[in-house]
Amino acid sequence: MALSEQDRADFVGGYTRAVINAWSNDEFSALLESDPKAALTEAGIAIPDGATVRVDRRDPEPERGGDSSLEQQVELYEAGQTSGTYVFLIPSTPQVNTEELSEEELAGVSGGDSCCCCPCCCCT
Incomplete structure (x- = not known):
């Protein structure tokens, strides 16, 4: 059964909250494992009474x-x-790479030696 635009938007918002909370909140992540229906309801996802809920922690299919x-x-x-x-x-x-950047890498990120997009007296 296809969701209406509003139901889809509501679901996507709840699902996004659930994923972010699972990544950033240990208590929510534990609740998601022990009582997924309660955790998803807390995130704003409507789960009907009597429904079965299963959480799959594998990454989605890349293809x-x-x-x-x-x-x-x-x-x-x-x-x-x-x-x-x-x-x-x-x-x-x-996973976020937390290794430090060298000064040369930081200069490249900030635009190198130039201060603007055109040659001027301060850039030469």
């Missing part, structure tokens, strides 16, 4: 293209409305 994780999740949610079994893909927390 599905650009915005695959979101489209894949919307399809799973729509399928859950028919079957009564909801599967939620909560990707693993992205």
Whole structure:
């Protein structure tokens, strides 16, 4: 059953909150594991009474293209409305490279030696 535009927007907002909370809040992440229905409801996702909820912490299938994780999740949610079994893909927390940049790399990021986009007295 396809979601209306408003229902889709509401679902996407709740799903986004659930993913961000799973990445940044240990208590929410633990609740997601122990009681996924309560955690997802807390994030703003409507789960009908009597529905089964399963959380899949694997990353989405990359071969599905650009915005695959979101489209894949919307399809799973729509399928859950028919079957009564909801599967939620909560990707693993992205890893951020925290190694320090050299001064040369920082200069390149900031635009190098020039102060503006055109040659002038302060850039030469």
